[in-house]
Amino acid sequence: MNYYDLAIKRKSTRSFKSKKVSDETIRVVLNEAFSCEKLLPDLQVEWKLLDETADKWISGCAGYHGYMIDAPHYLLLLTQEDPHSLENAGYAGEDIVLKLTQLGLATCWITILDPEGLRMMLRLDTDKMPAALIAFGYEKTSIGGNVRMDIKSPSNIQMKQRTGHIAPKLYVKDSVYRERWGQPCDLSAWEPDSSLYQAFIAACCAPSALNRQPYRFIMDKNIVCLAVLPDELTAPSDAHLNVGIVMHHFAMVISHQNTLHGQWILSPPDKDYRLPDGAYIAGYFQI
Ligand SMILES: Cc1cc2nc3c(=O)[nH]c(=O)nc-3n(C[C@H](O)[C@H](O)[C@H](O)COP(=O)(O)O)c2cc1C
Structure with missing residues (x-):
């Protein structure tokens, strides 16, 4: 698969x-x-x-x-x-x-x-x-070609044209930080078909409740942390399901198709990543 x-x-x-x-x-x-x-x-x-x-x-x-x-x-x-x-x-x-x-x-x-x-x-x-x-x-014939529902909030649901595989999802460049919260990660050094880059693309395509994607990644040497943001529109149980879903996309792509193996550890590393208020590290993946 x-x-x-x-x-x-x-x-x-x-x-x-x-x-x-x-x-x-x-x-x-x-x-x-x-x-x-x-x-x-x-x-x-x-x-x-x-x-x-x-x-x-x-x-x-x-x-x-x-x-x-x-x-x-x-x-x-x-x-x-x-x-x-x-x-x-x-x-x-x-x-x-x-x-x-x-x-x-x-x-x-x-x-x-x-x-x-x-x-x-x-x-x-x-x-x-x-x-x-x-x-x-089986899906009923979709409404005109490659269109998907983009839910910003329960009262703001729009149809958007899907361009490539990211819209209307998070872009990798906006979702991966280096060593601490908010510090941009230089993606130019990454080969587009590298296992790590593909794992991040897959993670950014993960479904989330209301399409809120309330999480980001922090690359810190050989670990990738999943930081979860507080989001008042996401029910607490959905927030935990979101975490498992995005962890699945990342882990399956990096471990199954490629040479890098690892697994999610469901606790934060012993380091202050200077997260915003209310955010937490759901786990980290050692690569
Ligand atoms: C935990 C979870 C709960 C969801 N609950 C609903 C729901 O009750 N009704 C619904 O129409 N979509 C639900 N969705 C689907 C999301 O709205 C959808 O994944 C999101 O809008 C992104 O669209 P995509 O899956 O096409 O990428 C849920 C998704 C997740 C991950």
């Missing part, structure tokens, strides 16, 4: 055909889910496949402002409780999103507003908590 190409290709779809995915493909998806990549491999997770009737049950418990997206299928990830269970759910969920993308299926992450309500509504007989919800199926 070429994670770099998939990270660039992936986009959220909010308009699905009612046509169902074949049983054979669903079996492939469930197998992929069972063996998905995780941030914390020992943390137990379960996947539940929900059909199109789920949106009636869980409307109000999930989706921006409780509005569910109509889709023929949903995957719900349930997790054992852990301080980093949501980061792990974001990582595992995004692995499935990219695998669904590879299968030619359209996807959209859906915010879980009320995990306990969701568990009750769906009468789930498990002690694990709903942590990630992903709609999938």
Whole structure:
């Protein structure tokens, strides 16, 4: 699987055909889910496949402002409780999103507003908590070519022409700092097809709640820190899922396709990076 190409290709779809995915493909998806990549491999997770009737049950418990997206299928990830269970759910969920993308299926992450309500509504007989919800199926013909929804805030949603693979995402040059917060990193020395540069491009293409991308990277010698910014529009649970998702894009591209290996450590290095108020280091990746 070429994670770099998939990270660039992936986009959220909010308009699905009612046509169902074949049983054979669903079996492939469930197998992929069972063996998905995780941030914390020992943390137990379960996947539940929900059909199109789920949106009636869980409307109000999930989706921006409780509005569910109509889709023929949903995957719900349930997790054992852990301080980093949501980061792990974001990582595992995004692995499935990219695998669904590879299968030619359209996807959209859906915010879980009320995990306990969701568990009750769906009468789930498990002690694990709903942590990630992903709609999938076939995309309805999109509105004119290569256009995507750009959500600045719930009241400011625009359609933007997609140019290359970055708009309307963060540019790498604006999202990677050197040694401390705010210090620009000279990217001219980086080969565009180097593993590190591609990993940052993939990270900048990661989906985030409301497309807010409230994070930046700090390169400090052989480590890359992920700094998370406070963002009042991002729900706390989505902020943790965002972290797992962006960590997934970076790690998969740098480790799977290239020669650099490493893993995310979910604690800050012992150094003051002079972060703005309210920001924190979610983890660092040793390369
Ligand atoms: C944690 C998370 C929660 C999201 N929740 C919703 C949602 O409830 N409804 C929705 O339409 N999109 C949702 N999205 C999709 C984002 O709005 C979308 O990823 C973002 O606008 C960027 O667009 P892109 O995915 O096409 O790059 C969510 C994304 C993430 C990562």
